[in-house]
Amino acid sequence: MGGRPRRAEREPVMTRWVLHVDLDQFIAAVEVLRRPELRGRPVVVGGDGDPTERGVVATASYEARAHGVHSGLPLRTAARRCPEAVFLPVDADAYRAVSSRVMATLRGFDAVVEVLGWDEAFLAVAGDDPETTARRIRARIRAATGLECTVGIGRNKLQAKLATGLGKPTGVFRLTHRNWFEVxxxxxxxxxxxxxxxxxxxxxxxxxxxxxxxxxxxxxxxxxxxxxxxxxxxxxxxQGRDHSPVDGAPRVPRSRGRETTYQRDLRDWRDVRREVANLARQVAGEAAAERRPAARVVVKVRYAPFATRTRGRTLEAPTAEAARIEEAALAALDRFTERRPVRLLGVRAEFAR
DNA sequence: TCTGGGGTCCTAGGACCC
DNA sequence: TCTGGGGTCCTAGGACCC
Incomplete structure (x- = not known):
């Protein structure tokens, strides 16, 4: 009776782990941080903060979630489900500022850090005790920002990402091939x-x-x-298999766009044309600021009630020049033949590679 | 309950070429 | 007339995520 070789049962001395860090109810938590009187109350952040207008929930605090309010829910519905909630507008600059502090804190660890969004990151770490690292991360983020987070631990990004969902809120959870199917x-x-x-x-x-x-x-x-x-x-x-590396290189955007849902549908296509030109100039300004020439411009039209169409225009040569981008956007708009009422317009510049 | 805004990646189908 | 097969590029749209 030989049995299995013991080596296969034993963990290597130094092991590589992936940690996924996710801030708890990030946007709502940042709002509570600067308005302490909101702590413990249902807080809903979304749109312009007016629950009688078109818009959806970006983040709801746990108190609001208890009333069935969640991300993506129309604000009007959220107000009906939780009339006592405090409704706030999205303040992207404020969240970006806090996010920078969170990511700087994570970069203080001996790890490759891949930022996923405002409130999420992967860390590749070595060691035998990832739970201890996870608890240190939670403590340092709390000390630096006053925010709580959850840390998922896995052998790869997929396992770590799913582990976070199982550890929320304010927890640490390990998900590997050993408990993958069990969980x-x-x-x-x-x-x-x-x-x-x-x-x-x-x-x-x-x-x-x-x-x-x-x-x-x-x-x-x-x-x-x-x-x-x-x-x-x-x-x-x-199967929980994923070989994608934790990539610490800064992300180079492939495109940049602006889109707007109008509070009242645009019925006059002269207004549509003017709005597309406005959006195109905004996009061109951002492309120019980042020194990224656009190779193609795509216009999105969402007709009332909700049918969405896109049409694009490839530029003769890549450019960040506002006049060229506006011209291309209007040429793309001209390819829309249906002149029905419009609910949303968008312009996206795809960068040359 | 009428459904945001920021993105990324993949696929299908047609054009085009050999 | 009736005409294969494959590769590659472009475009529109779908699906997903935060």
Whole structure:
């Protein structure tokens, strides 16, 4: 009776871990930080802060979530579900400032730091005790900003990211191949990072309801249904496999855009044309400030009630010149033949690579 | 309950070329 | 006339995430 080699059971001396740090109810927490009298009250941040207008919830505090208010919910609905909530406008500059302090704190650790957004980052760390590192991260962020966060620990970014959701709020959770199926095997596929409602529905139609089902599926069969890259990737996702590196290099944006939902639909297409020109000049200003020439300009039109169309124009040569970008946006707009009432307009500049 | 704004990446289909 | 197969690029749109 030889049994298994013991080496396979033993952890290497120095192990690589991925930690995912996610601030708890970040936007609402920043608002409470500068208005302490709001602590403990339902706070809803979104749009212009007026729950009678068009807009959706960006973040709700846990007190508001208890009333069924969550991100993406129309503000009007949020007001109906939680009339006593405090409604605040989105103040991107304030969140960016706090975010910078959070990320600077994380860069103080001996780790590669990949920033994901205002309130999230991955850290690649070495060591045998990632929980201790996680608790130090939580303590230092609290000391530096007064904010709470949750830390997920995994062998890769996928595991760490999902671990965070299991540790929230204000916790630390470790998710590896050892407990992956125990924790996630019976959950619906949209529990995974990258599978949303649409893909989950298509998977159910193929007889795949849970993470466990998907992990056992045939990658070739899914390639037929979901495409040659996406199909096999879905199976790897369900198995908790992910080899993407934690990338500390600063992100170089591929595009920059501006879009606006109008409080009242635009019915006169002279207004539409003027608004597209405005958006194009704003985008051009940002492209020029970042010294990024645009190679293509795409205009988005959302007709009332909600049908969305895009049309683009490739520039003869990449440019950050406002007049050229505005011209291209108006040329793209001219390709829209339907002159129905418009709910939203957007202009996006795609940068030369 | 009428559905934001900022992005990224992938796919399908047509054009074009050999 | 009736005409294969493959590669690559471009465009529009879908899906997803924060």
């Amino acid at each position: 996630l095997g019976g959950r619906p596929t949209d529990a995974l990072w990258g599978i949303g409602a649409k893909t989950a529905r298509r998977l159910r139609a193929a007889g795949i309801a849970t993470v466990g089902d998907l992990a056992a599926a045939d990658p070739r069969a899914l390639a037929e249904r979901f495409g040659p890259a996406t199909g096999p990737w879905l199976v790897r996702l369900a």
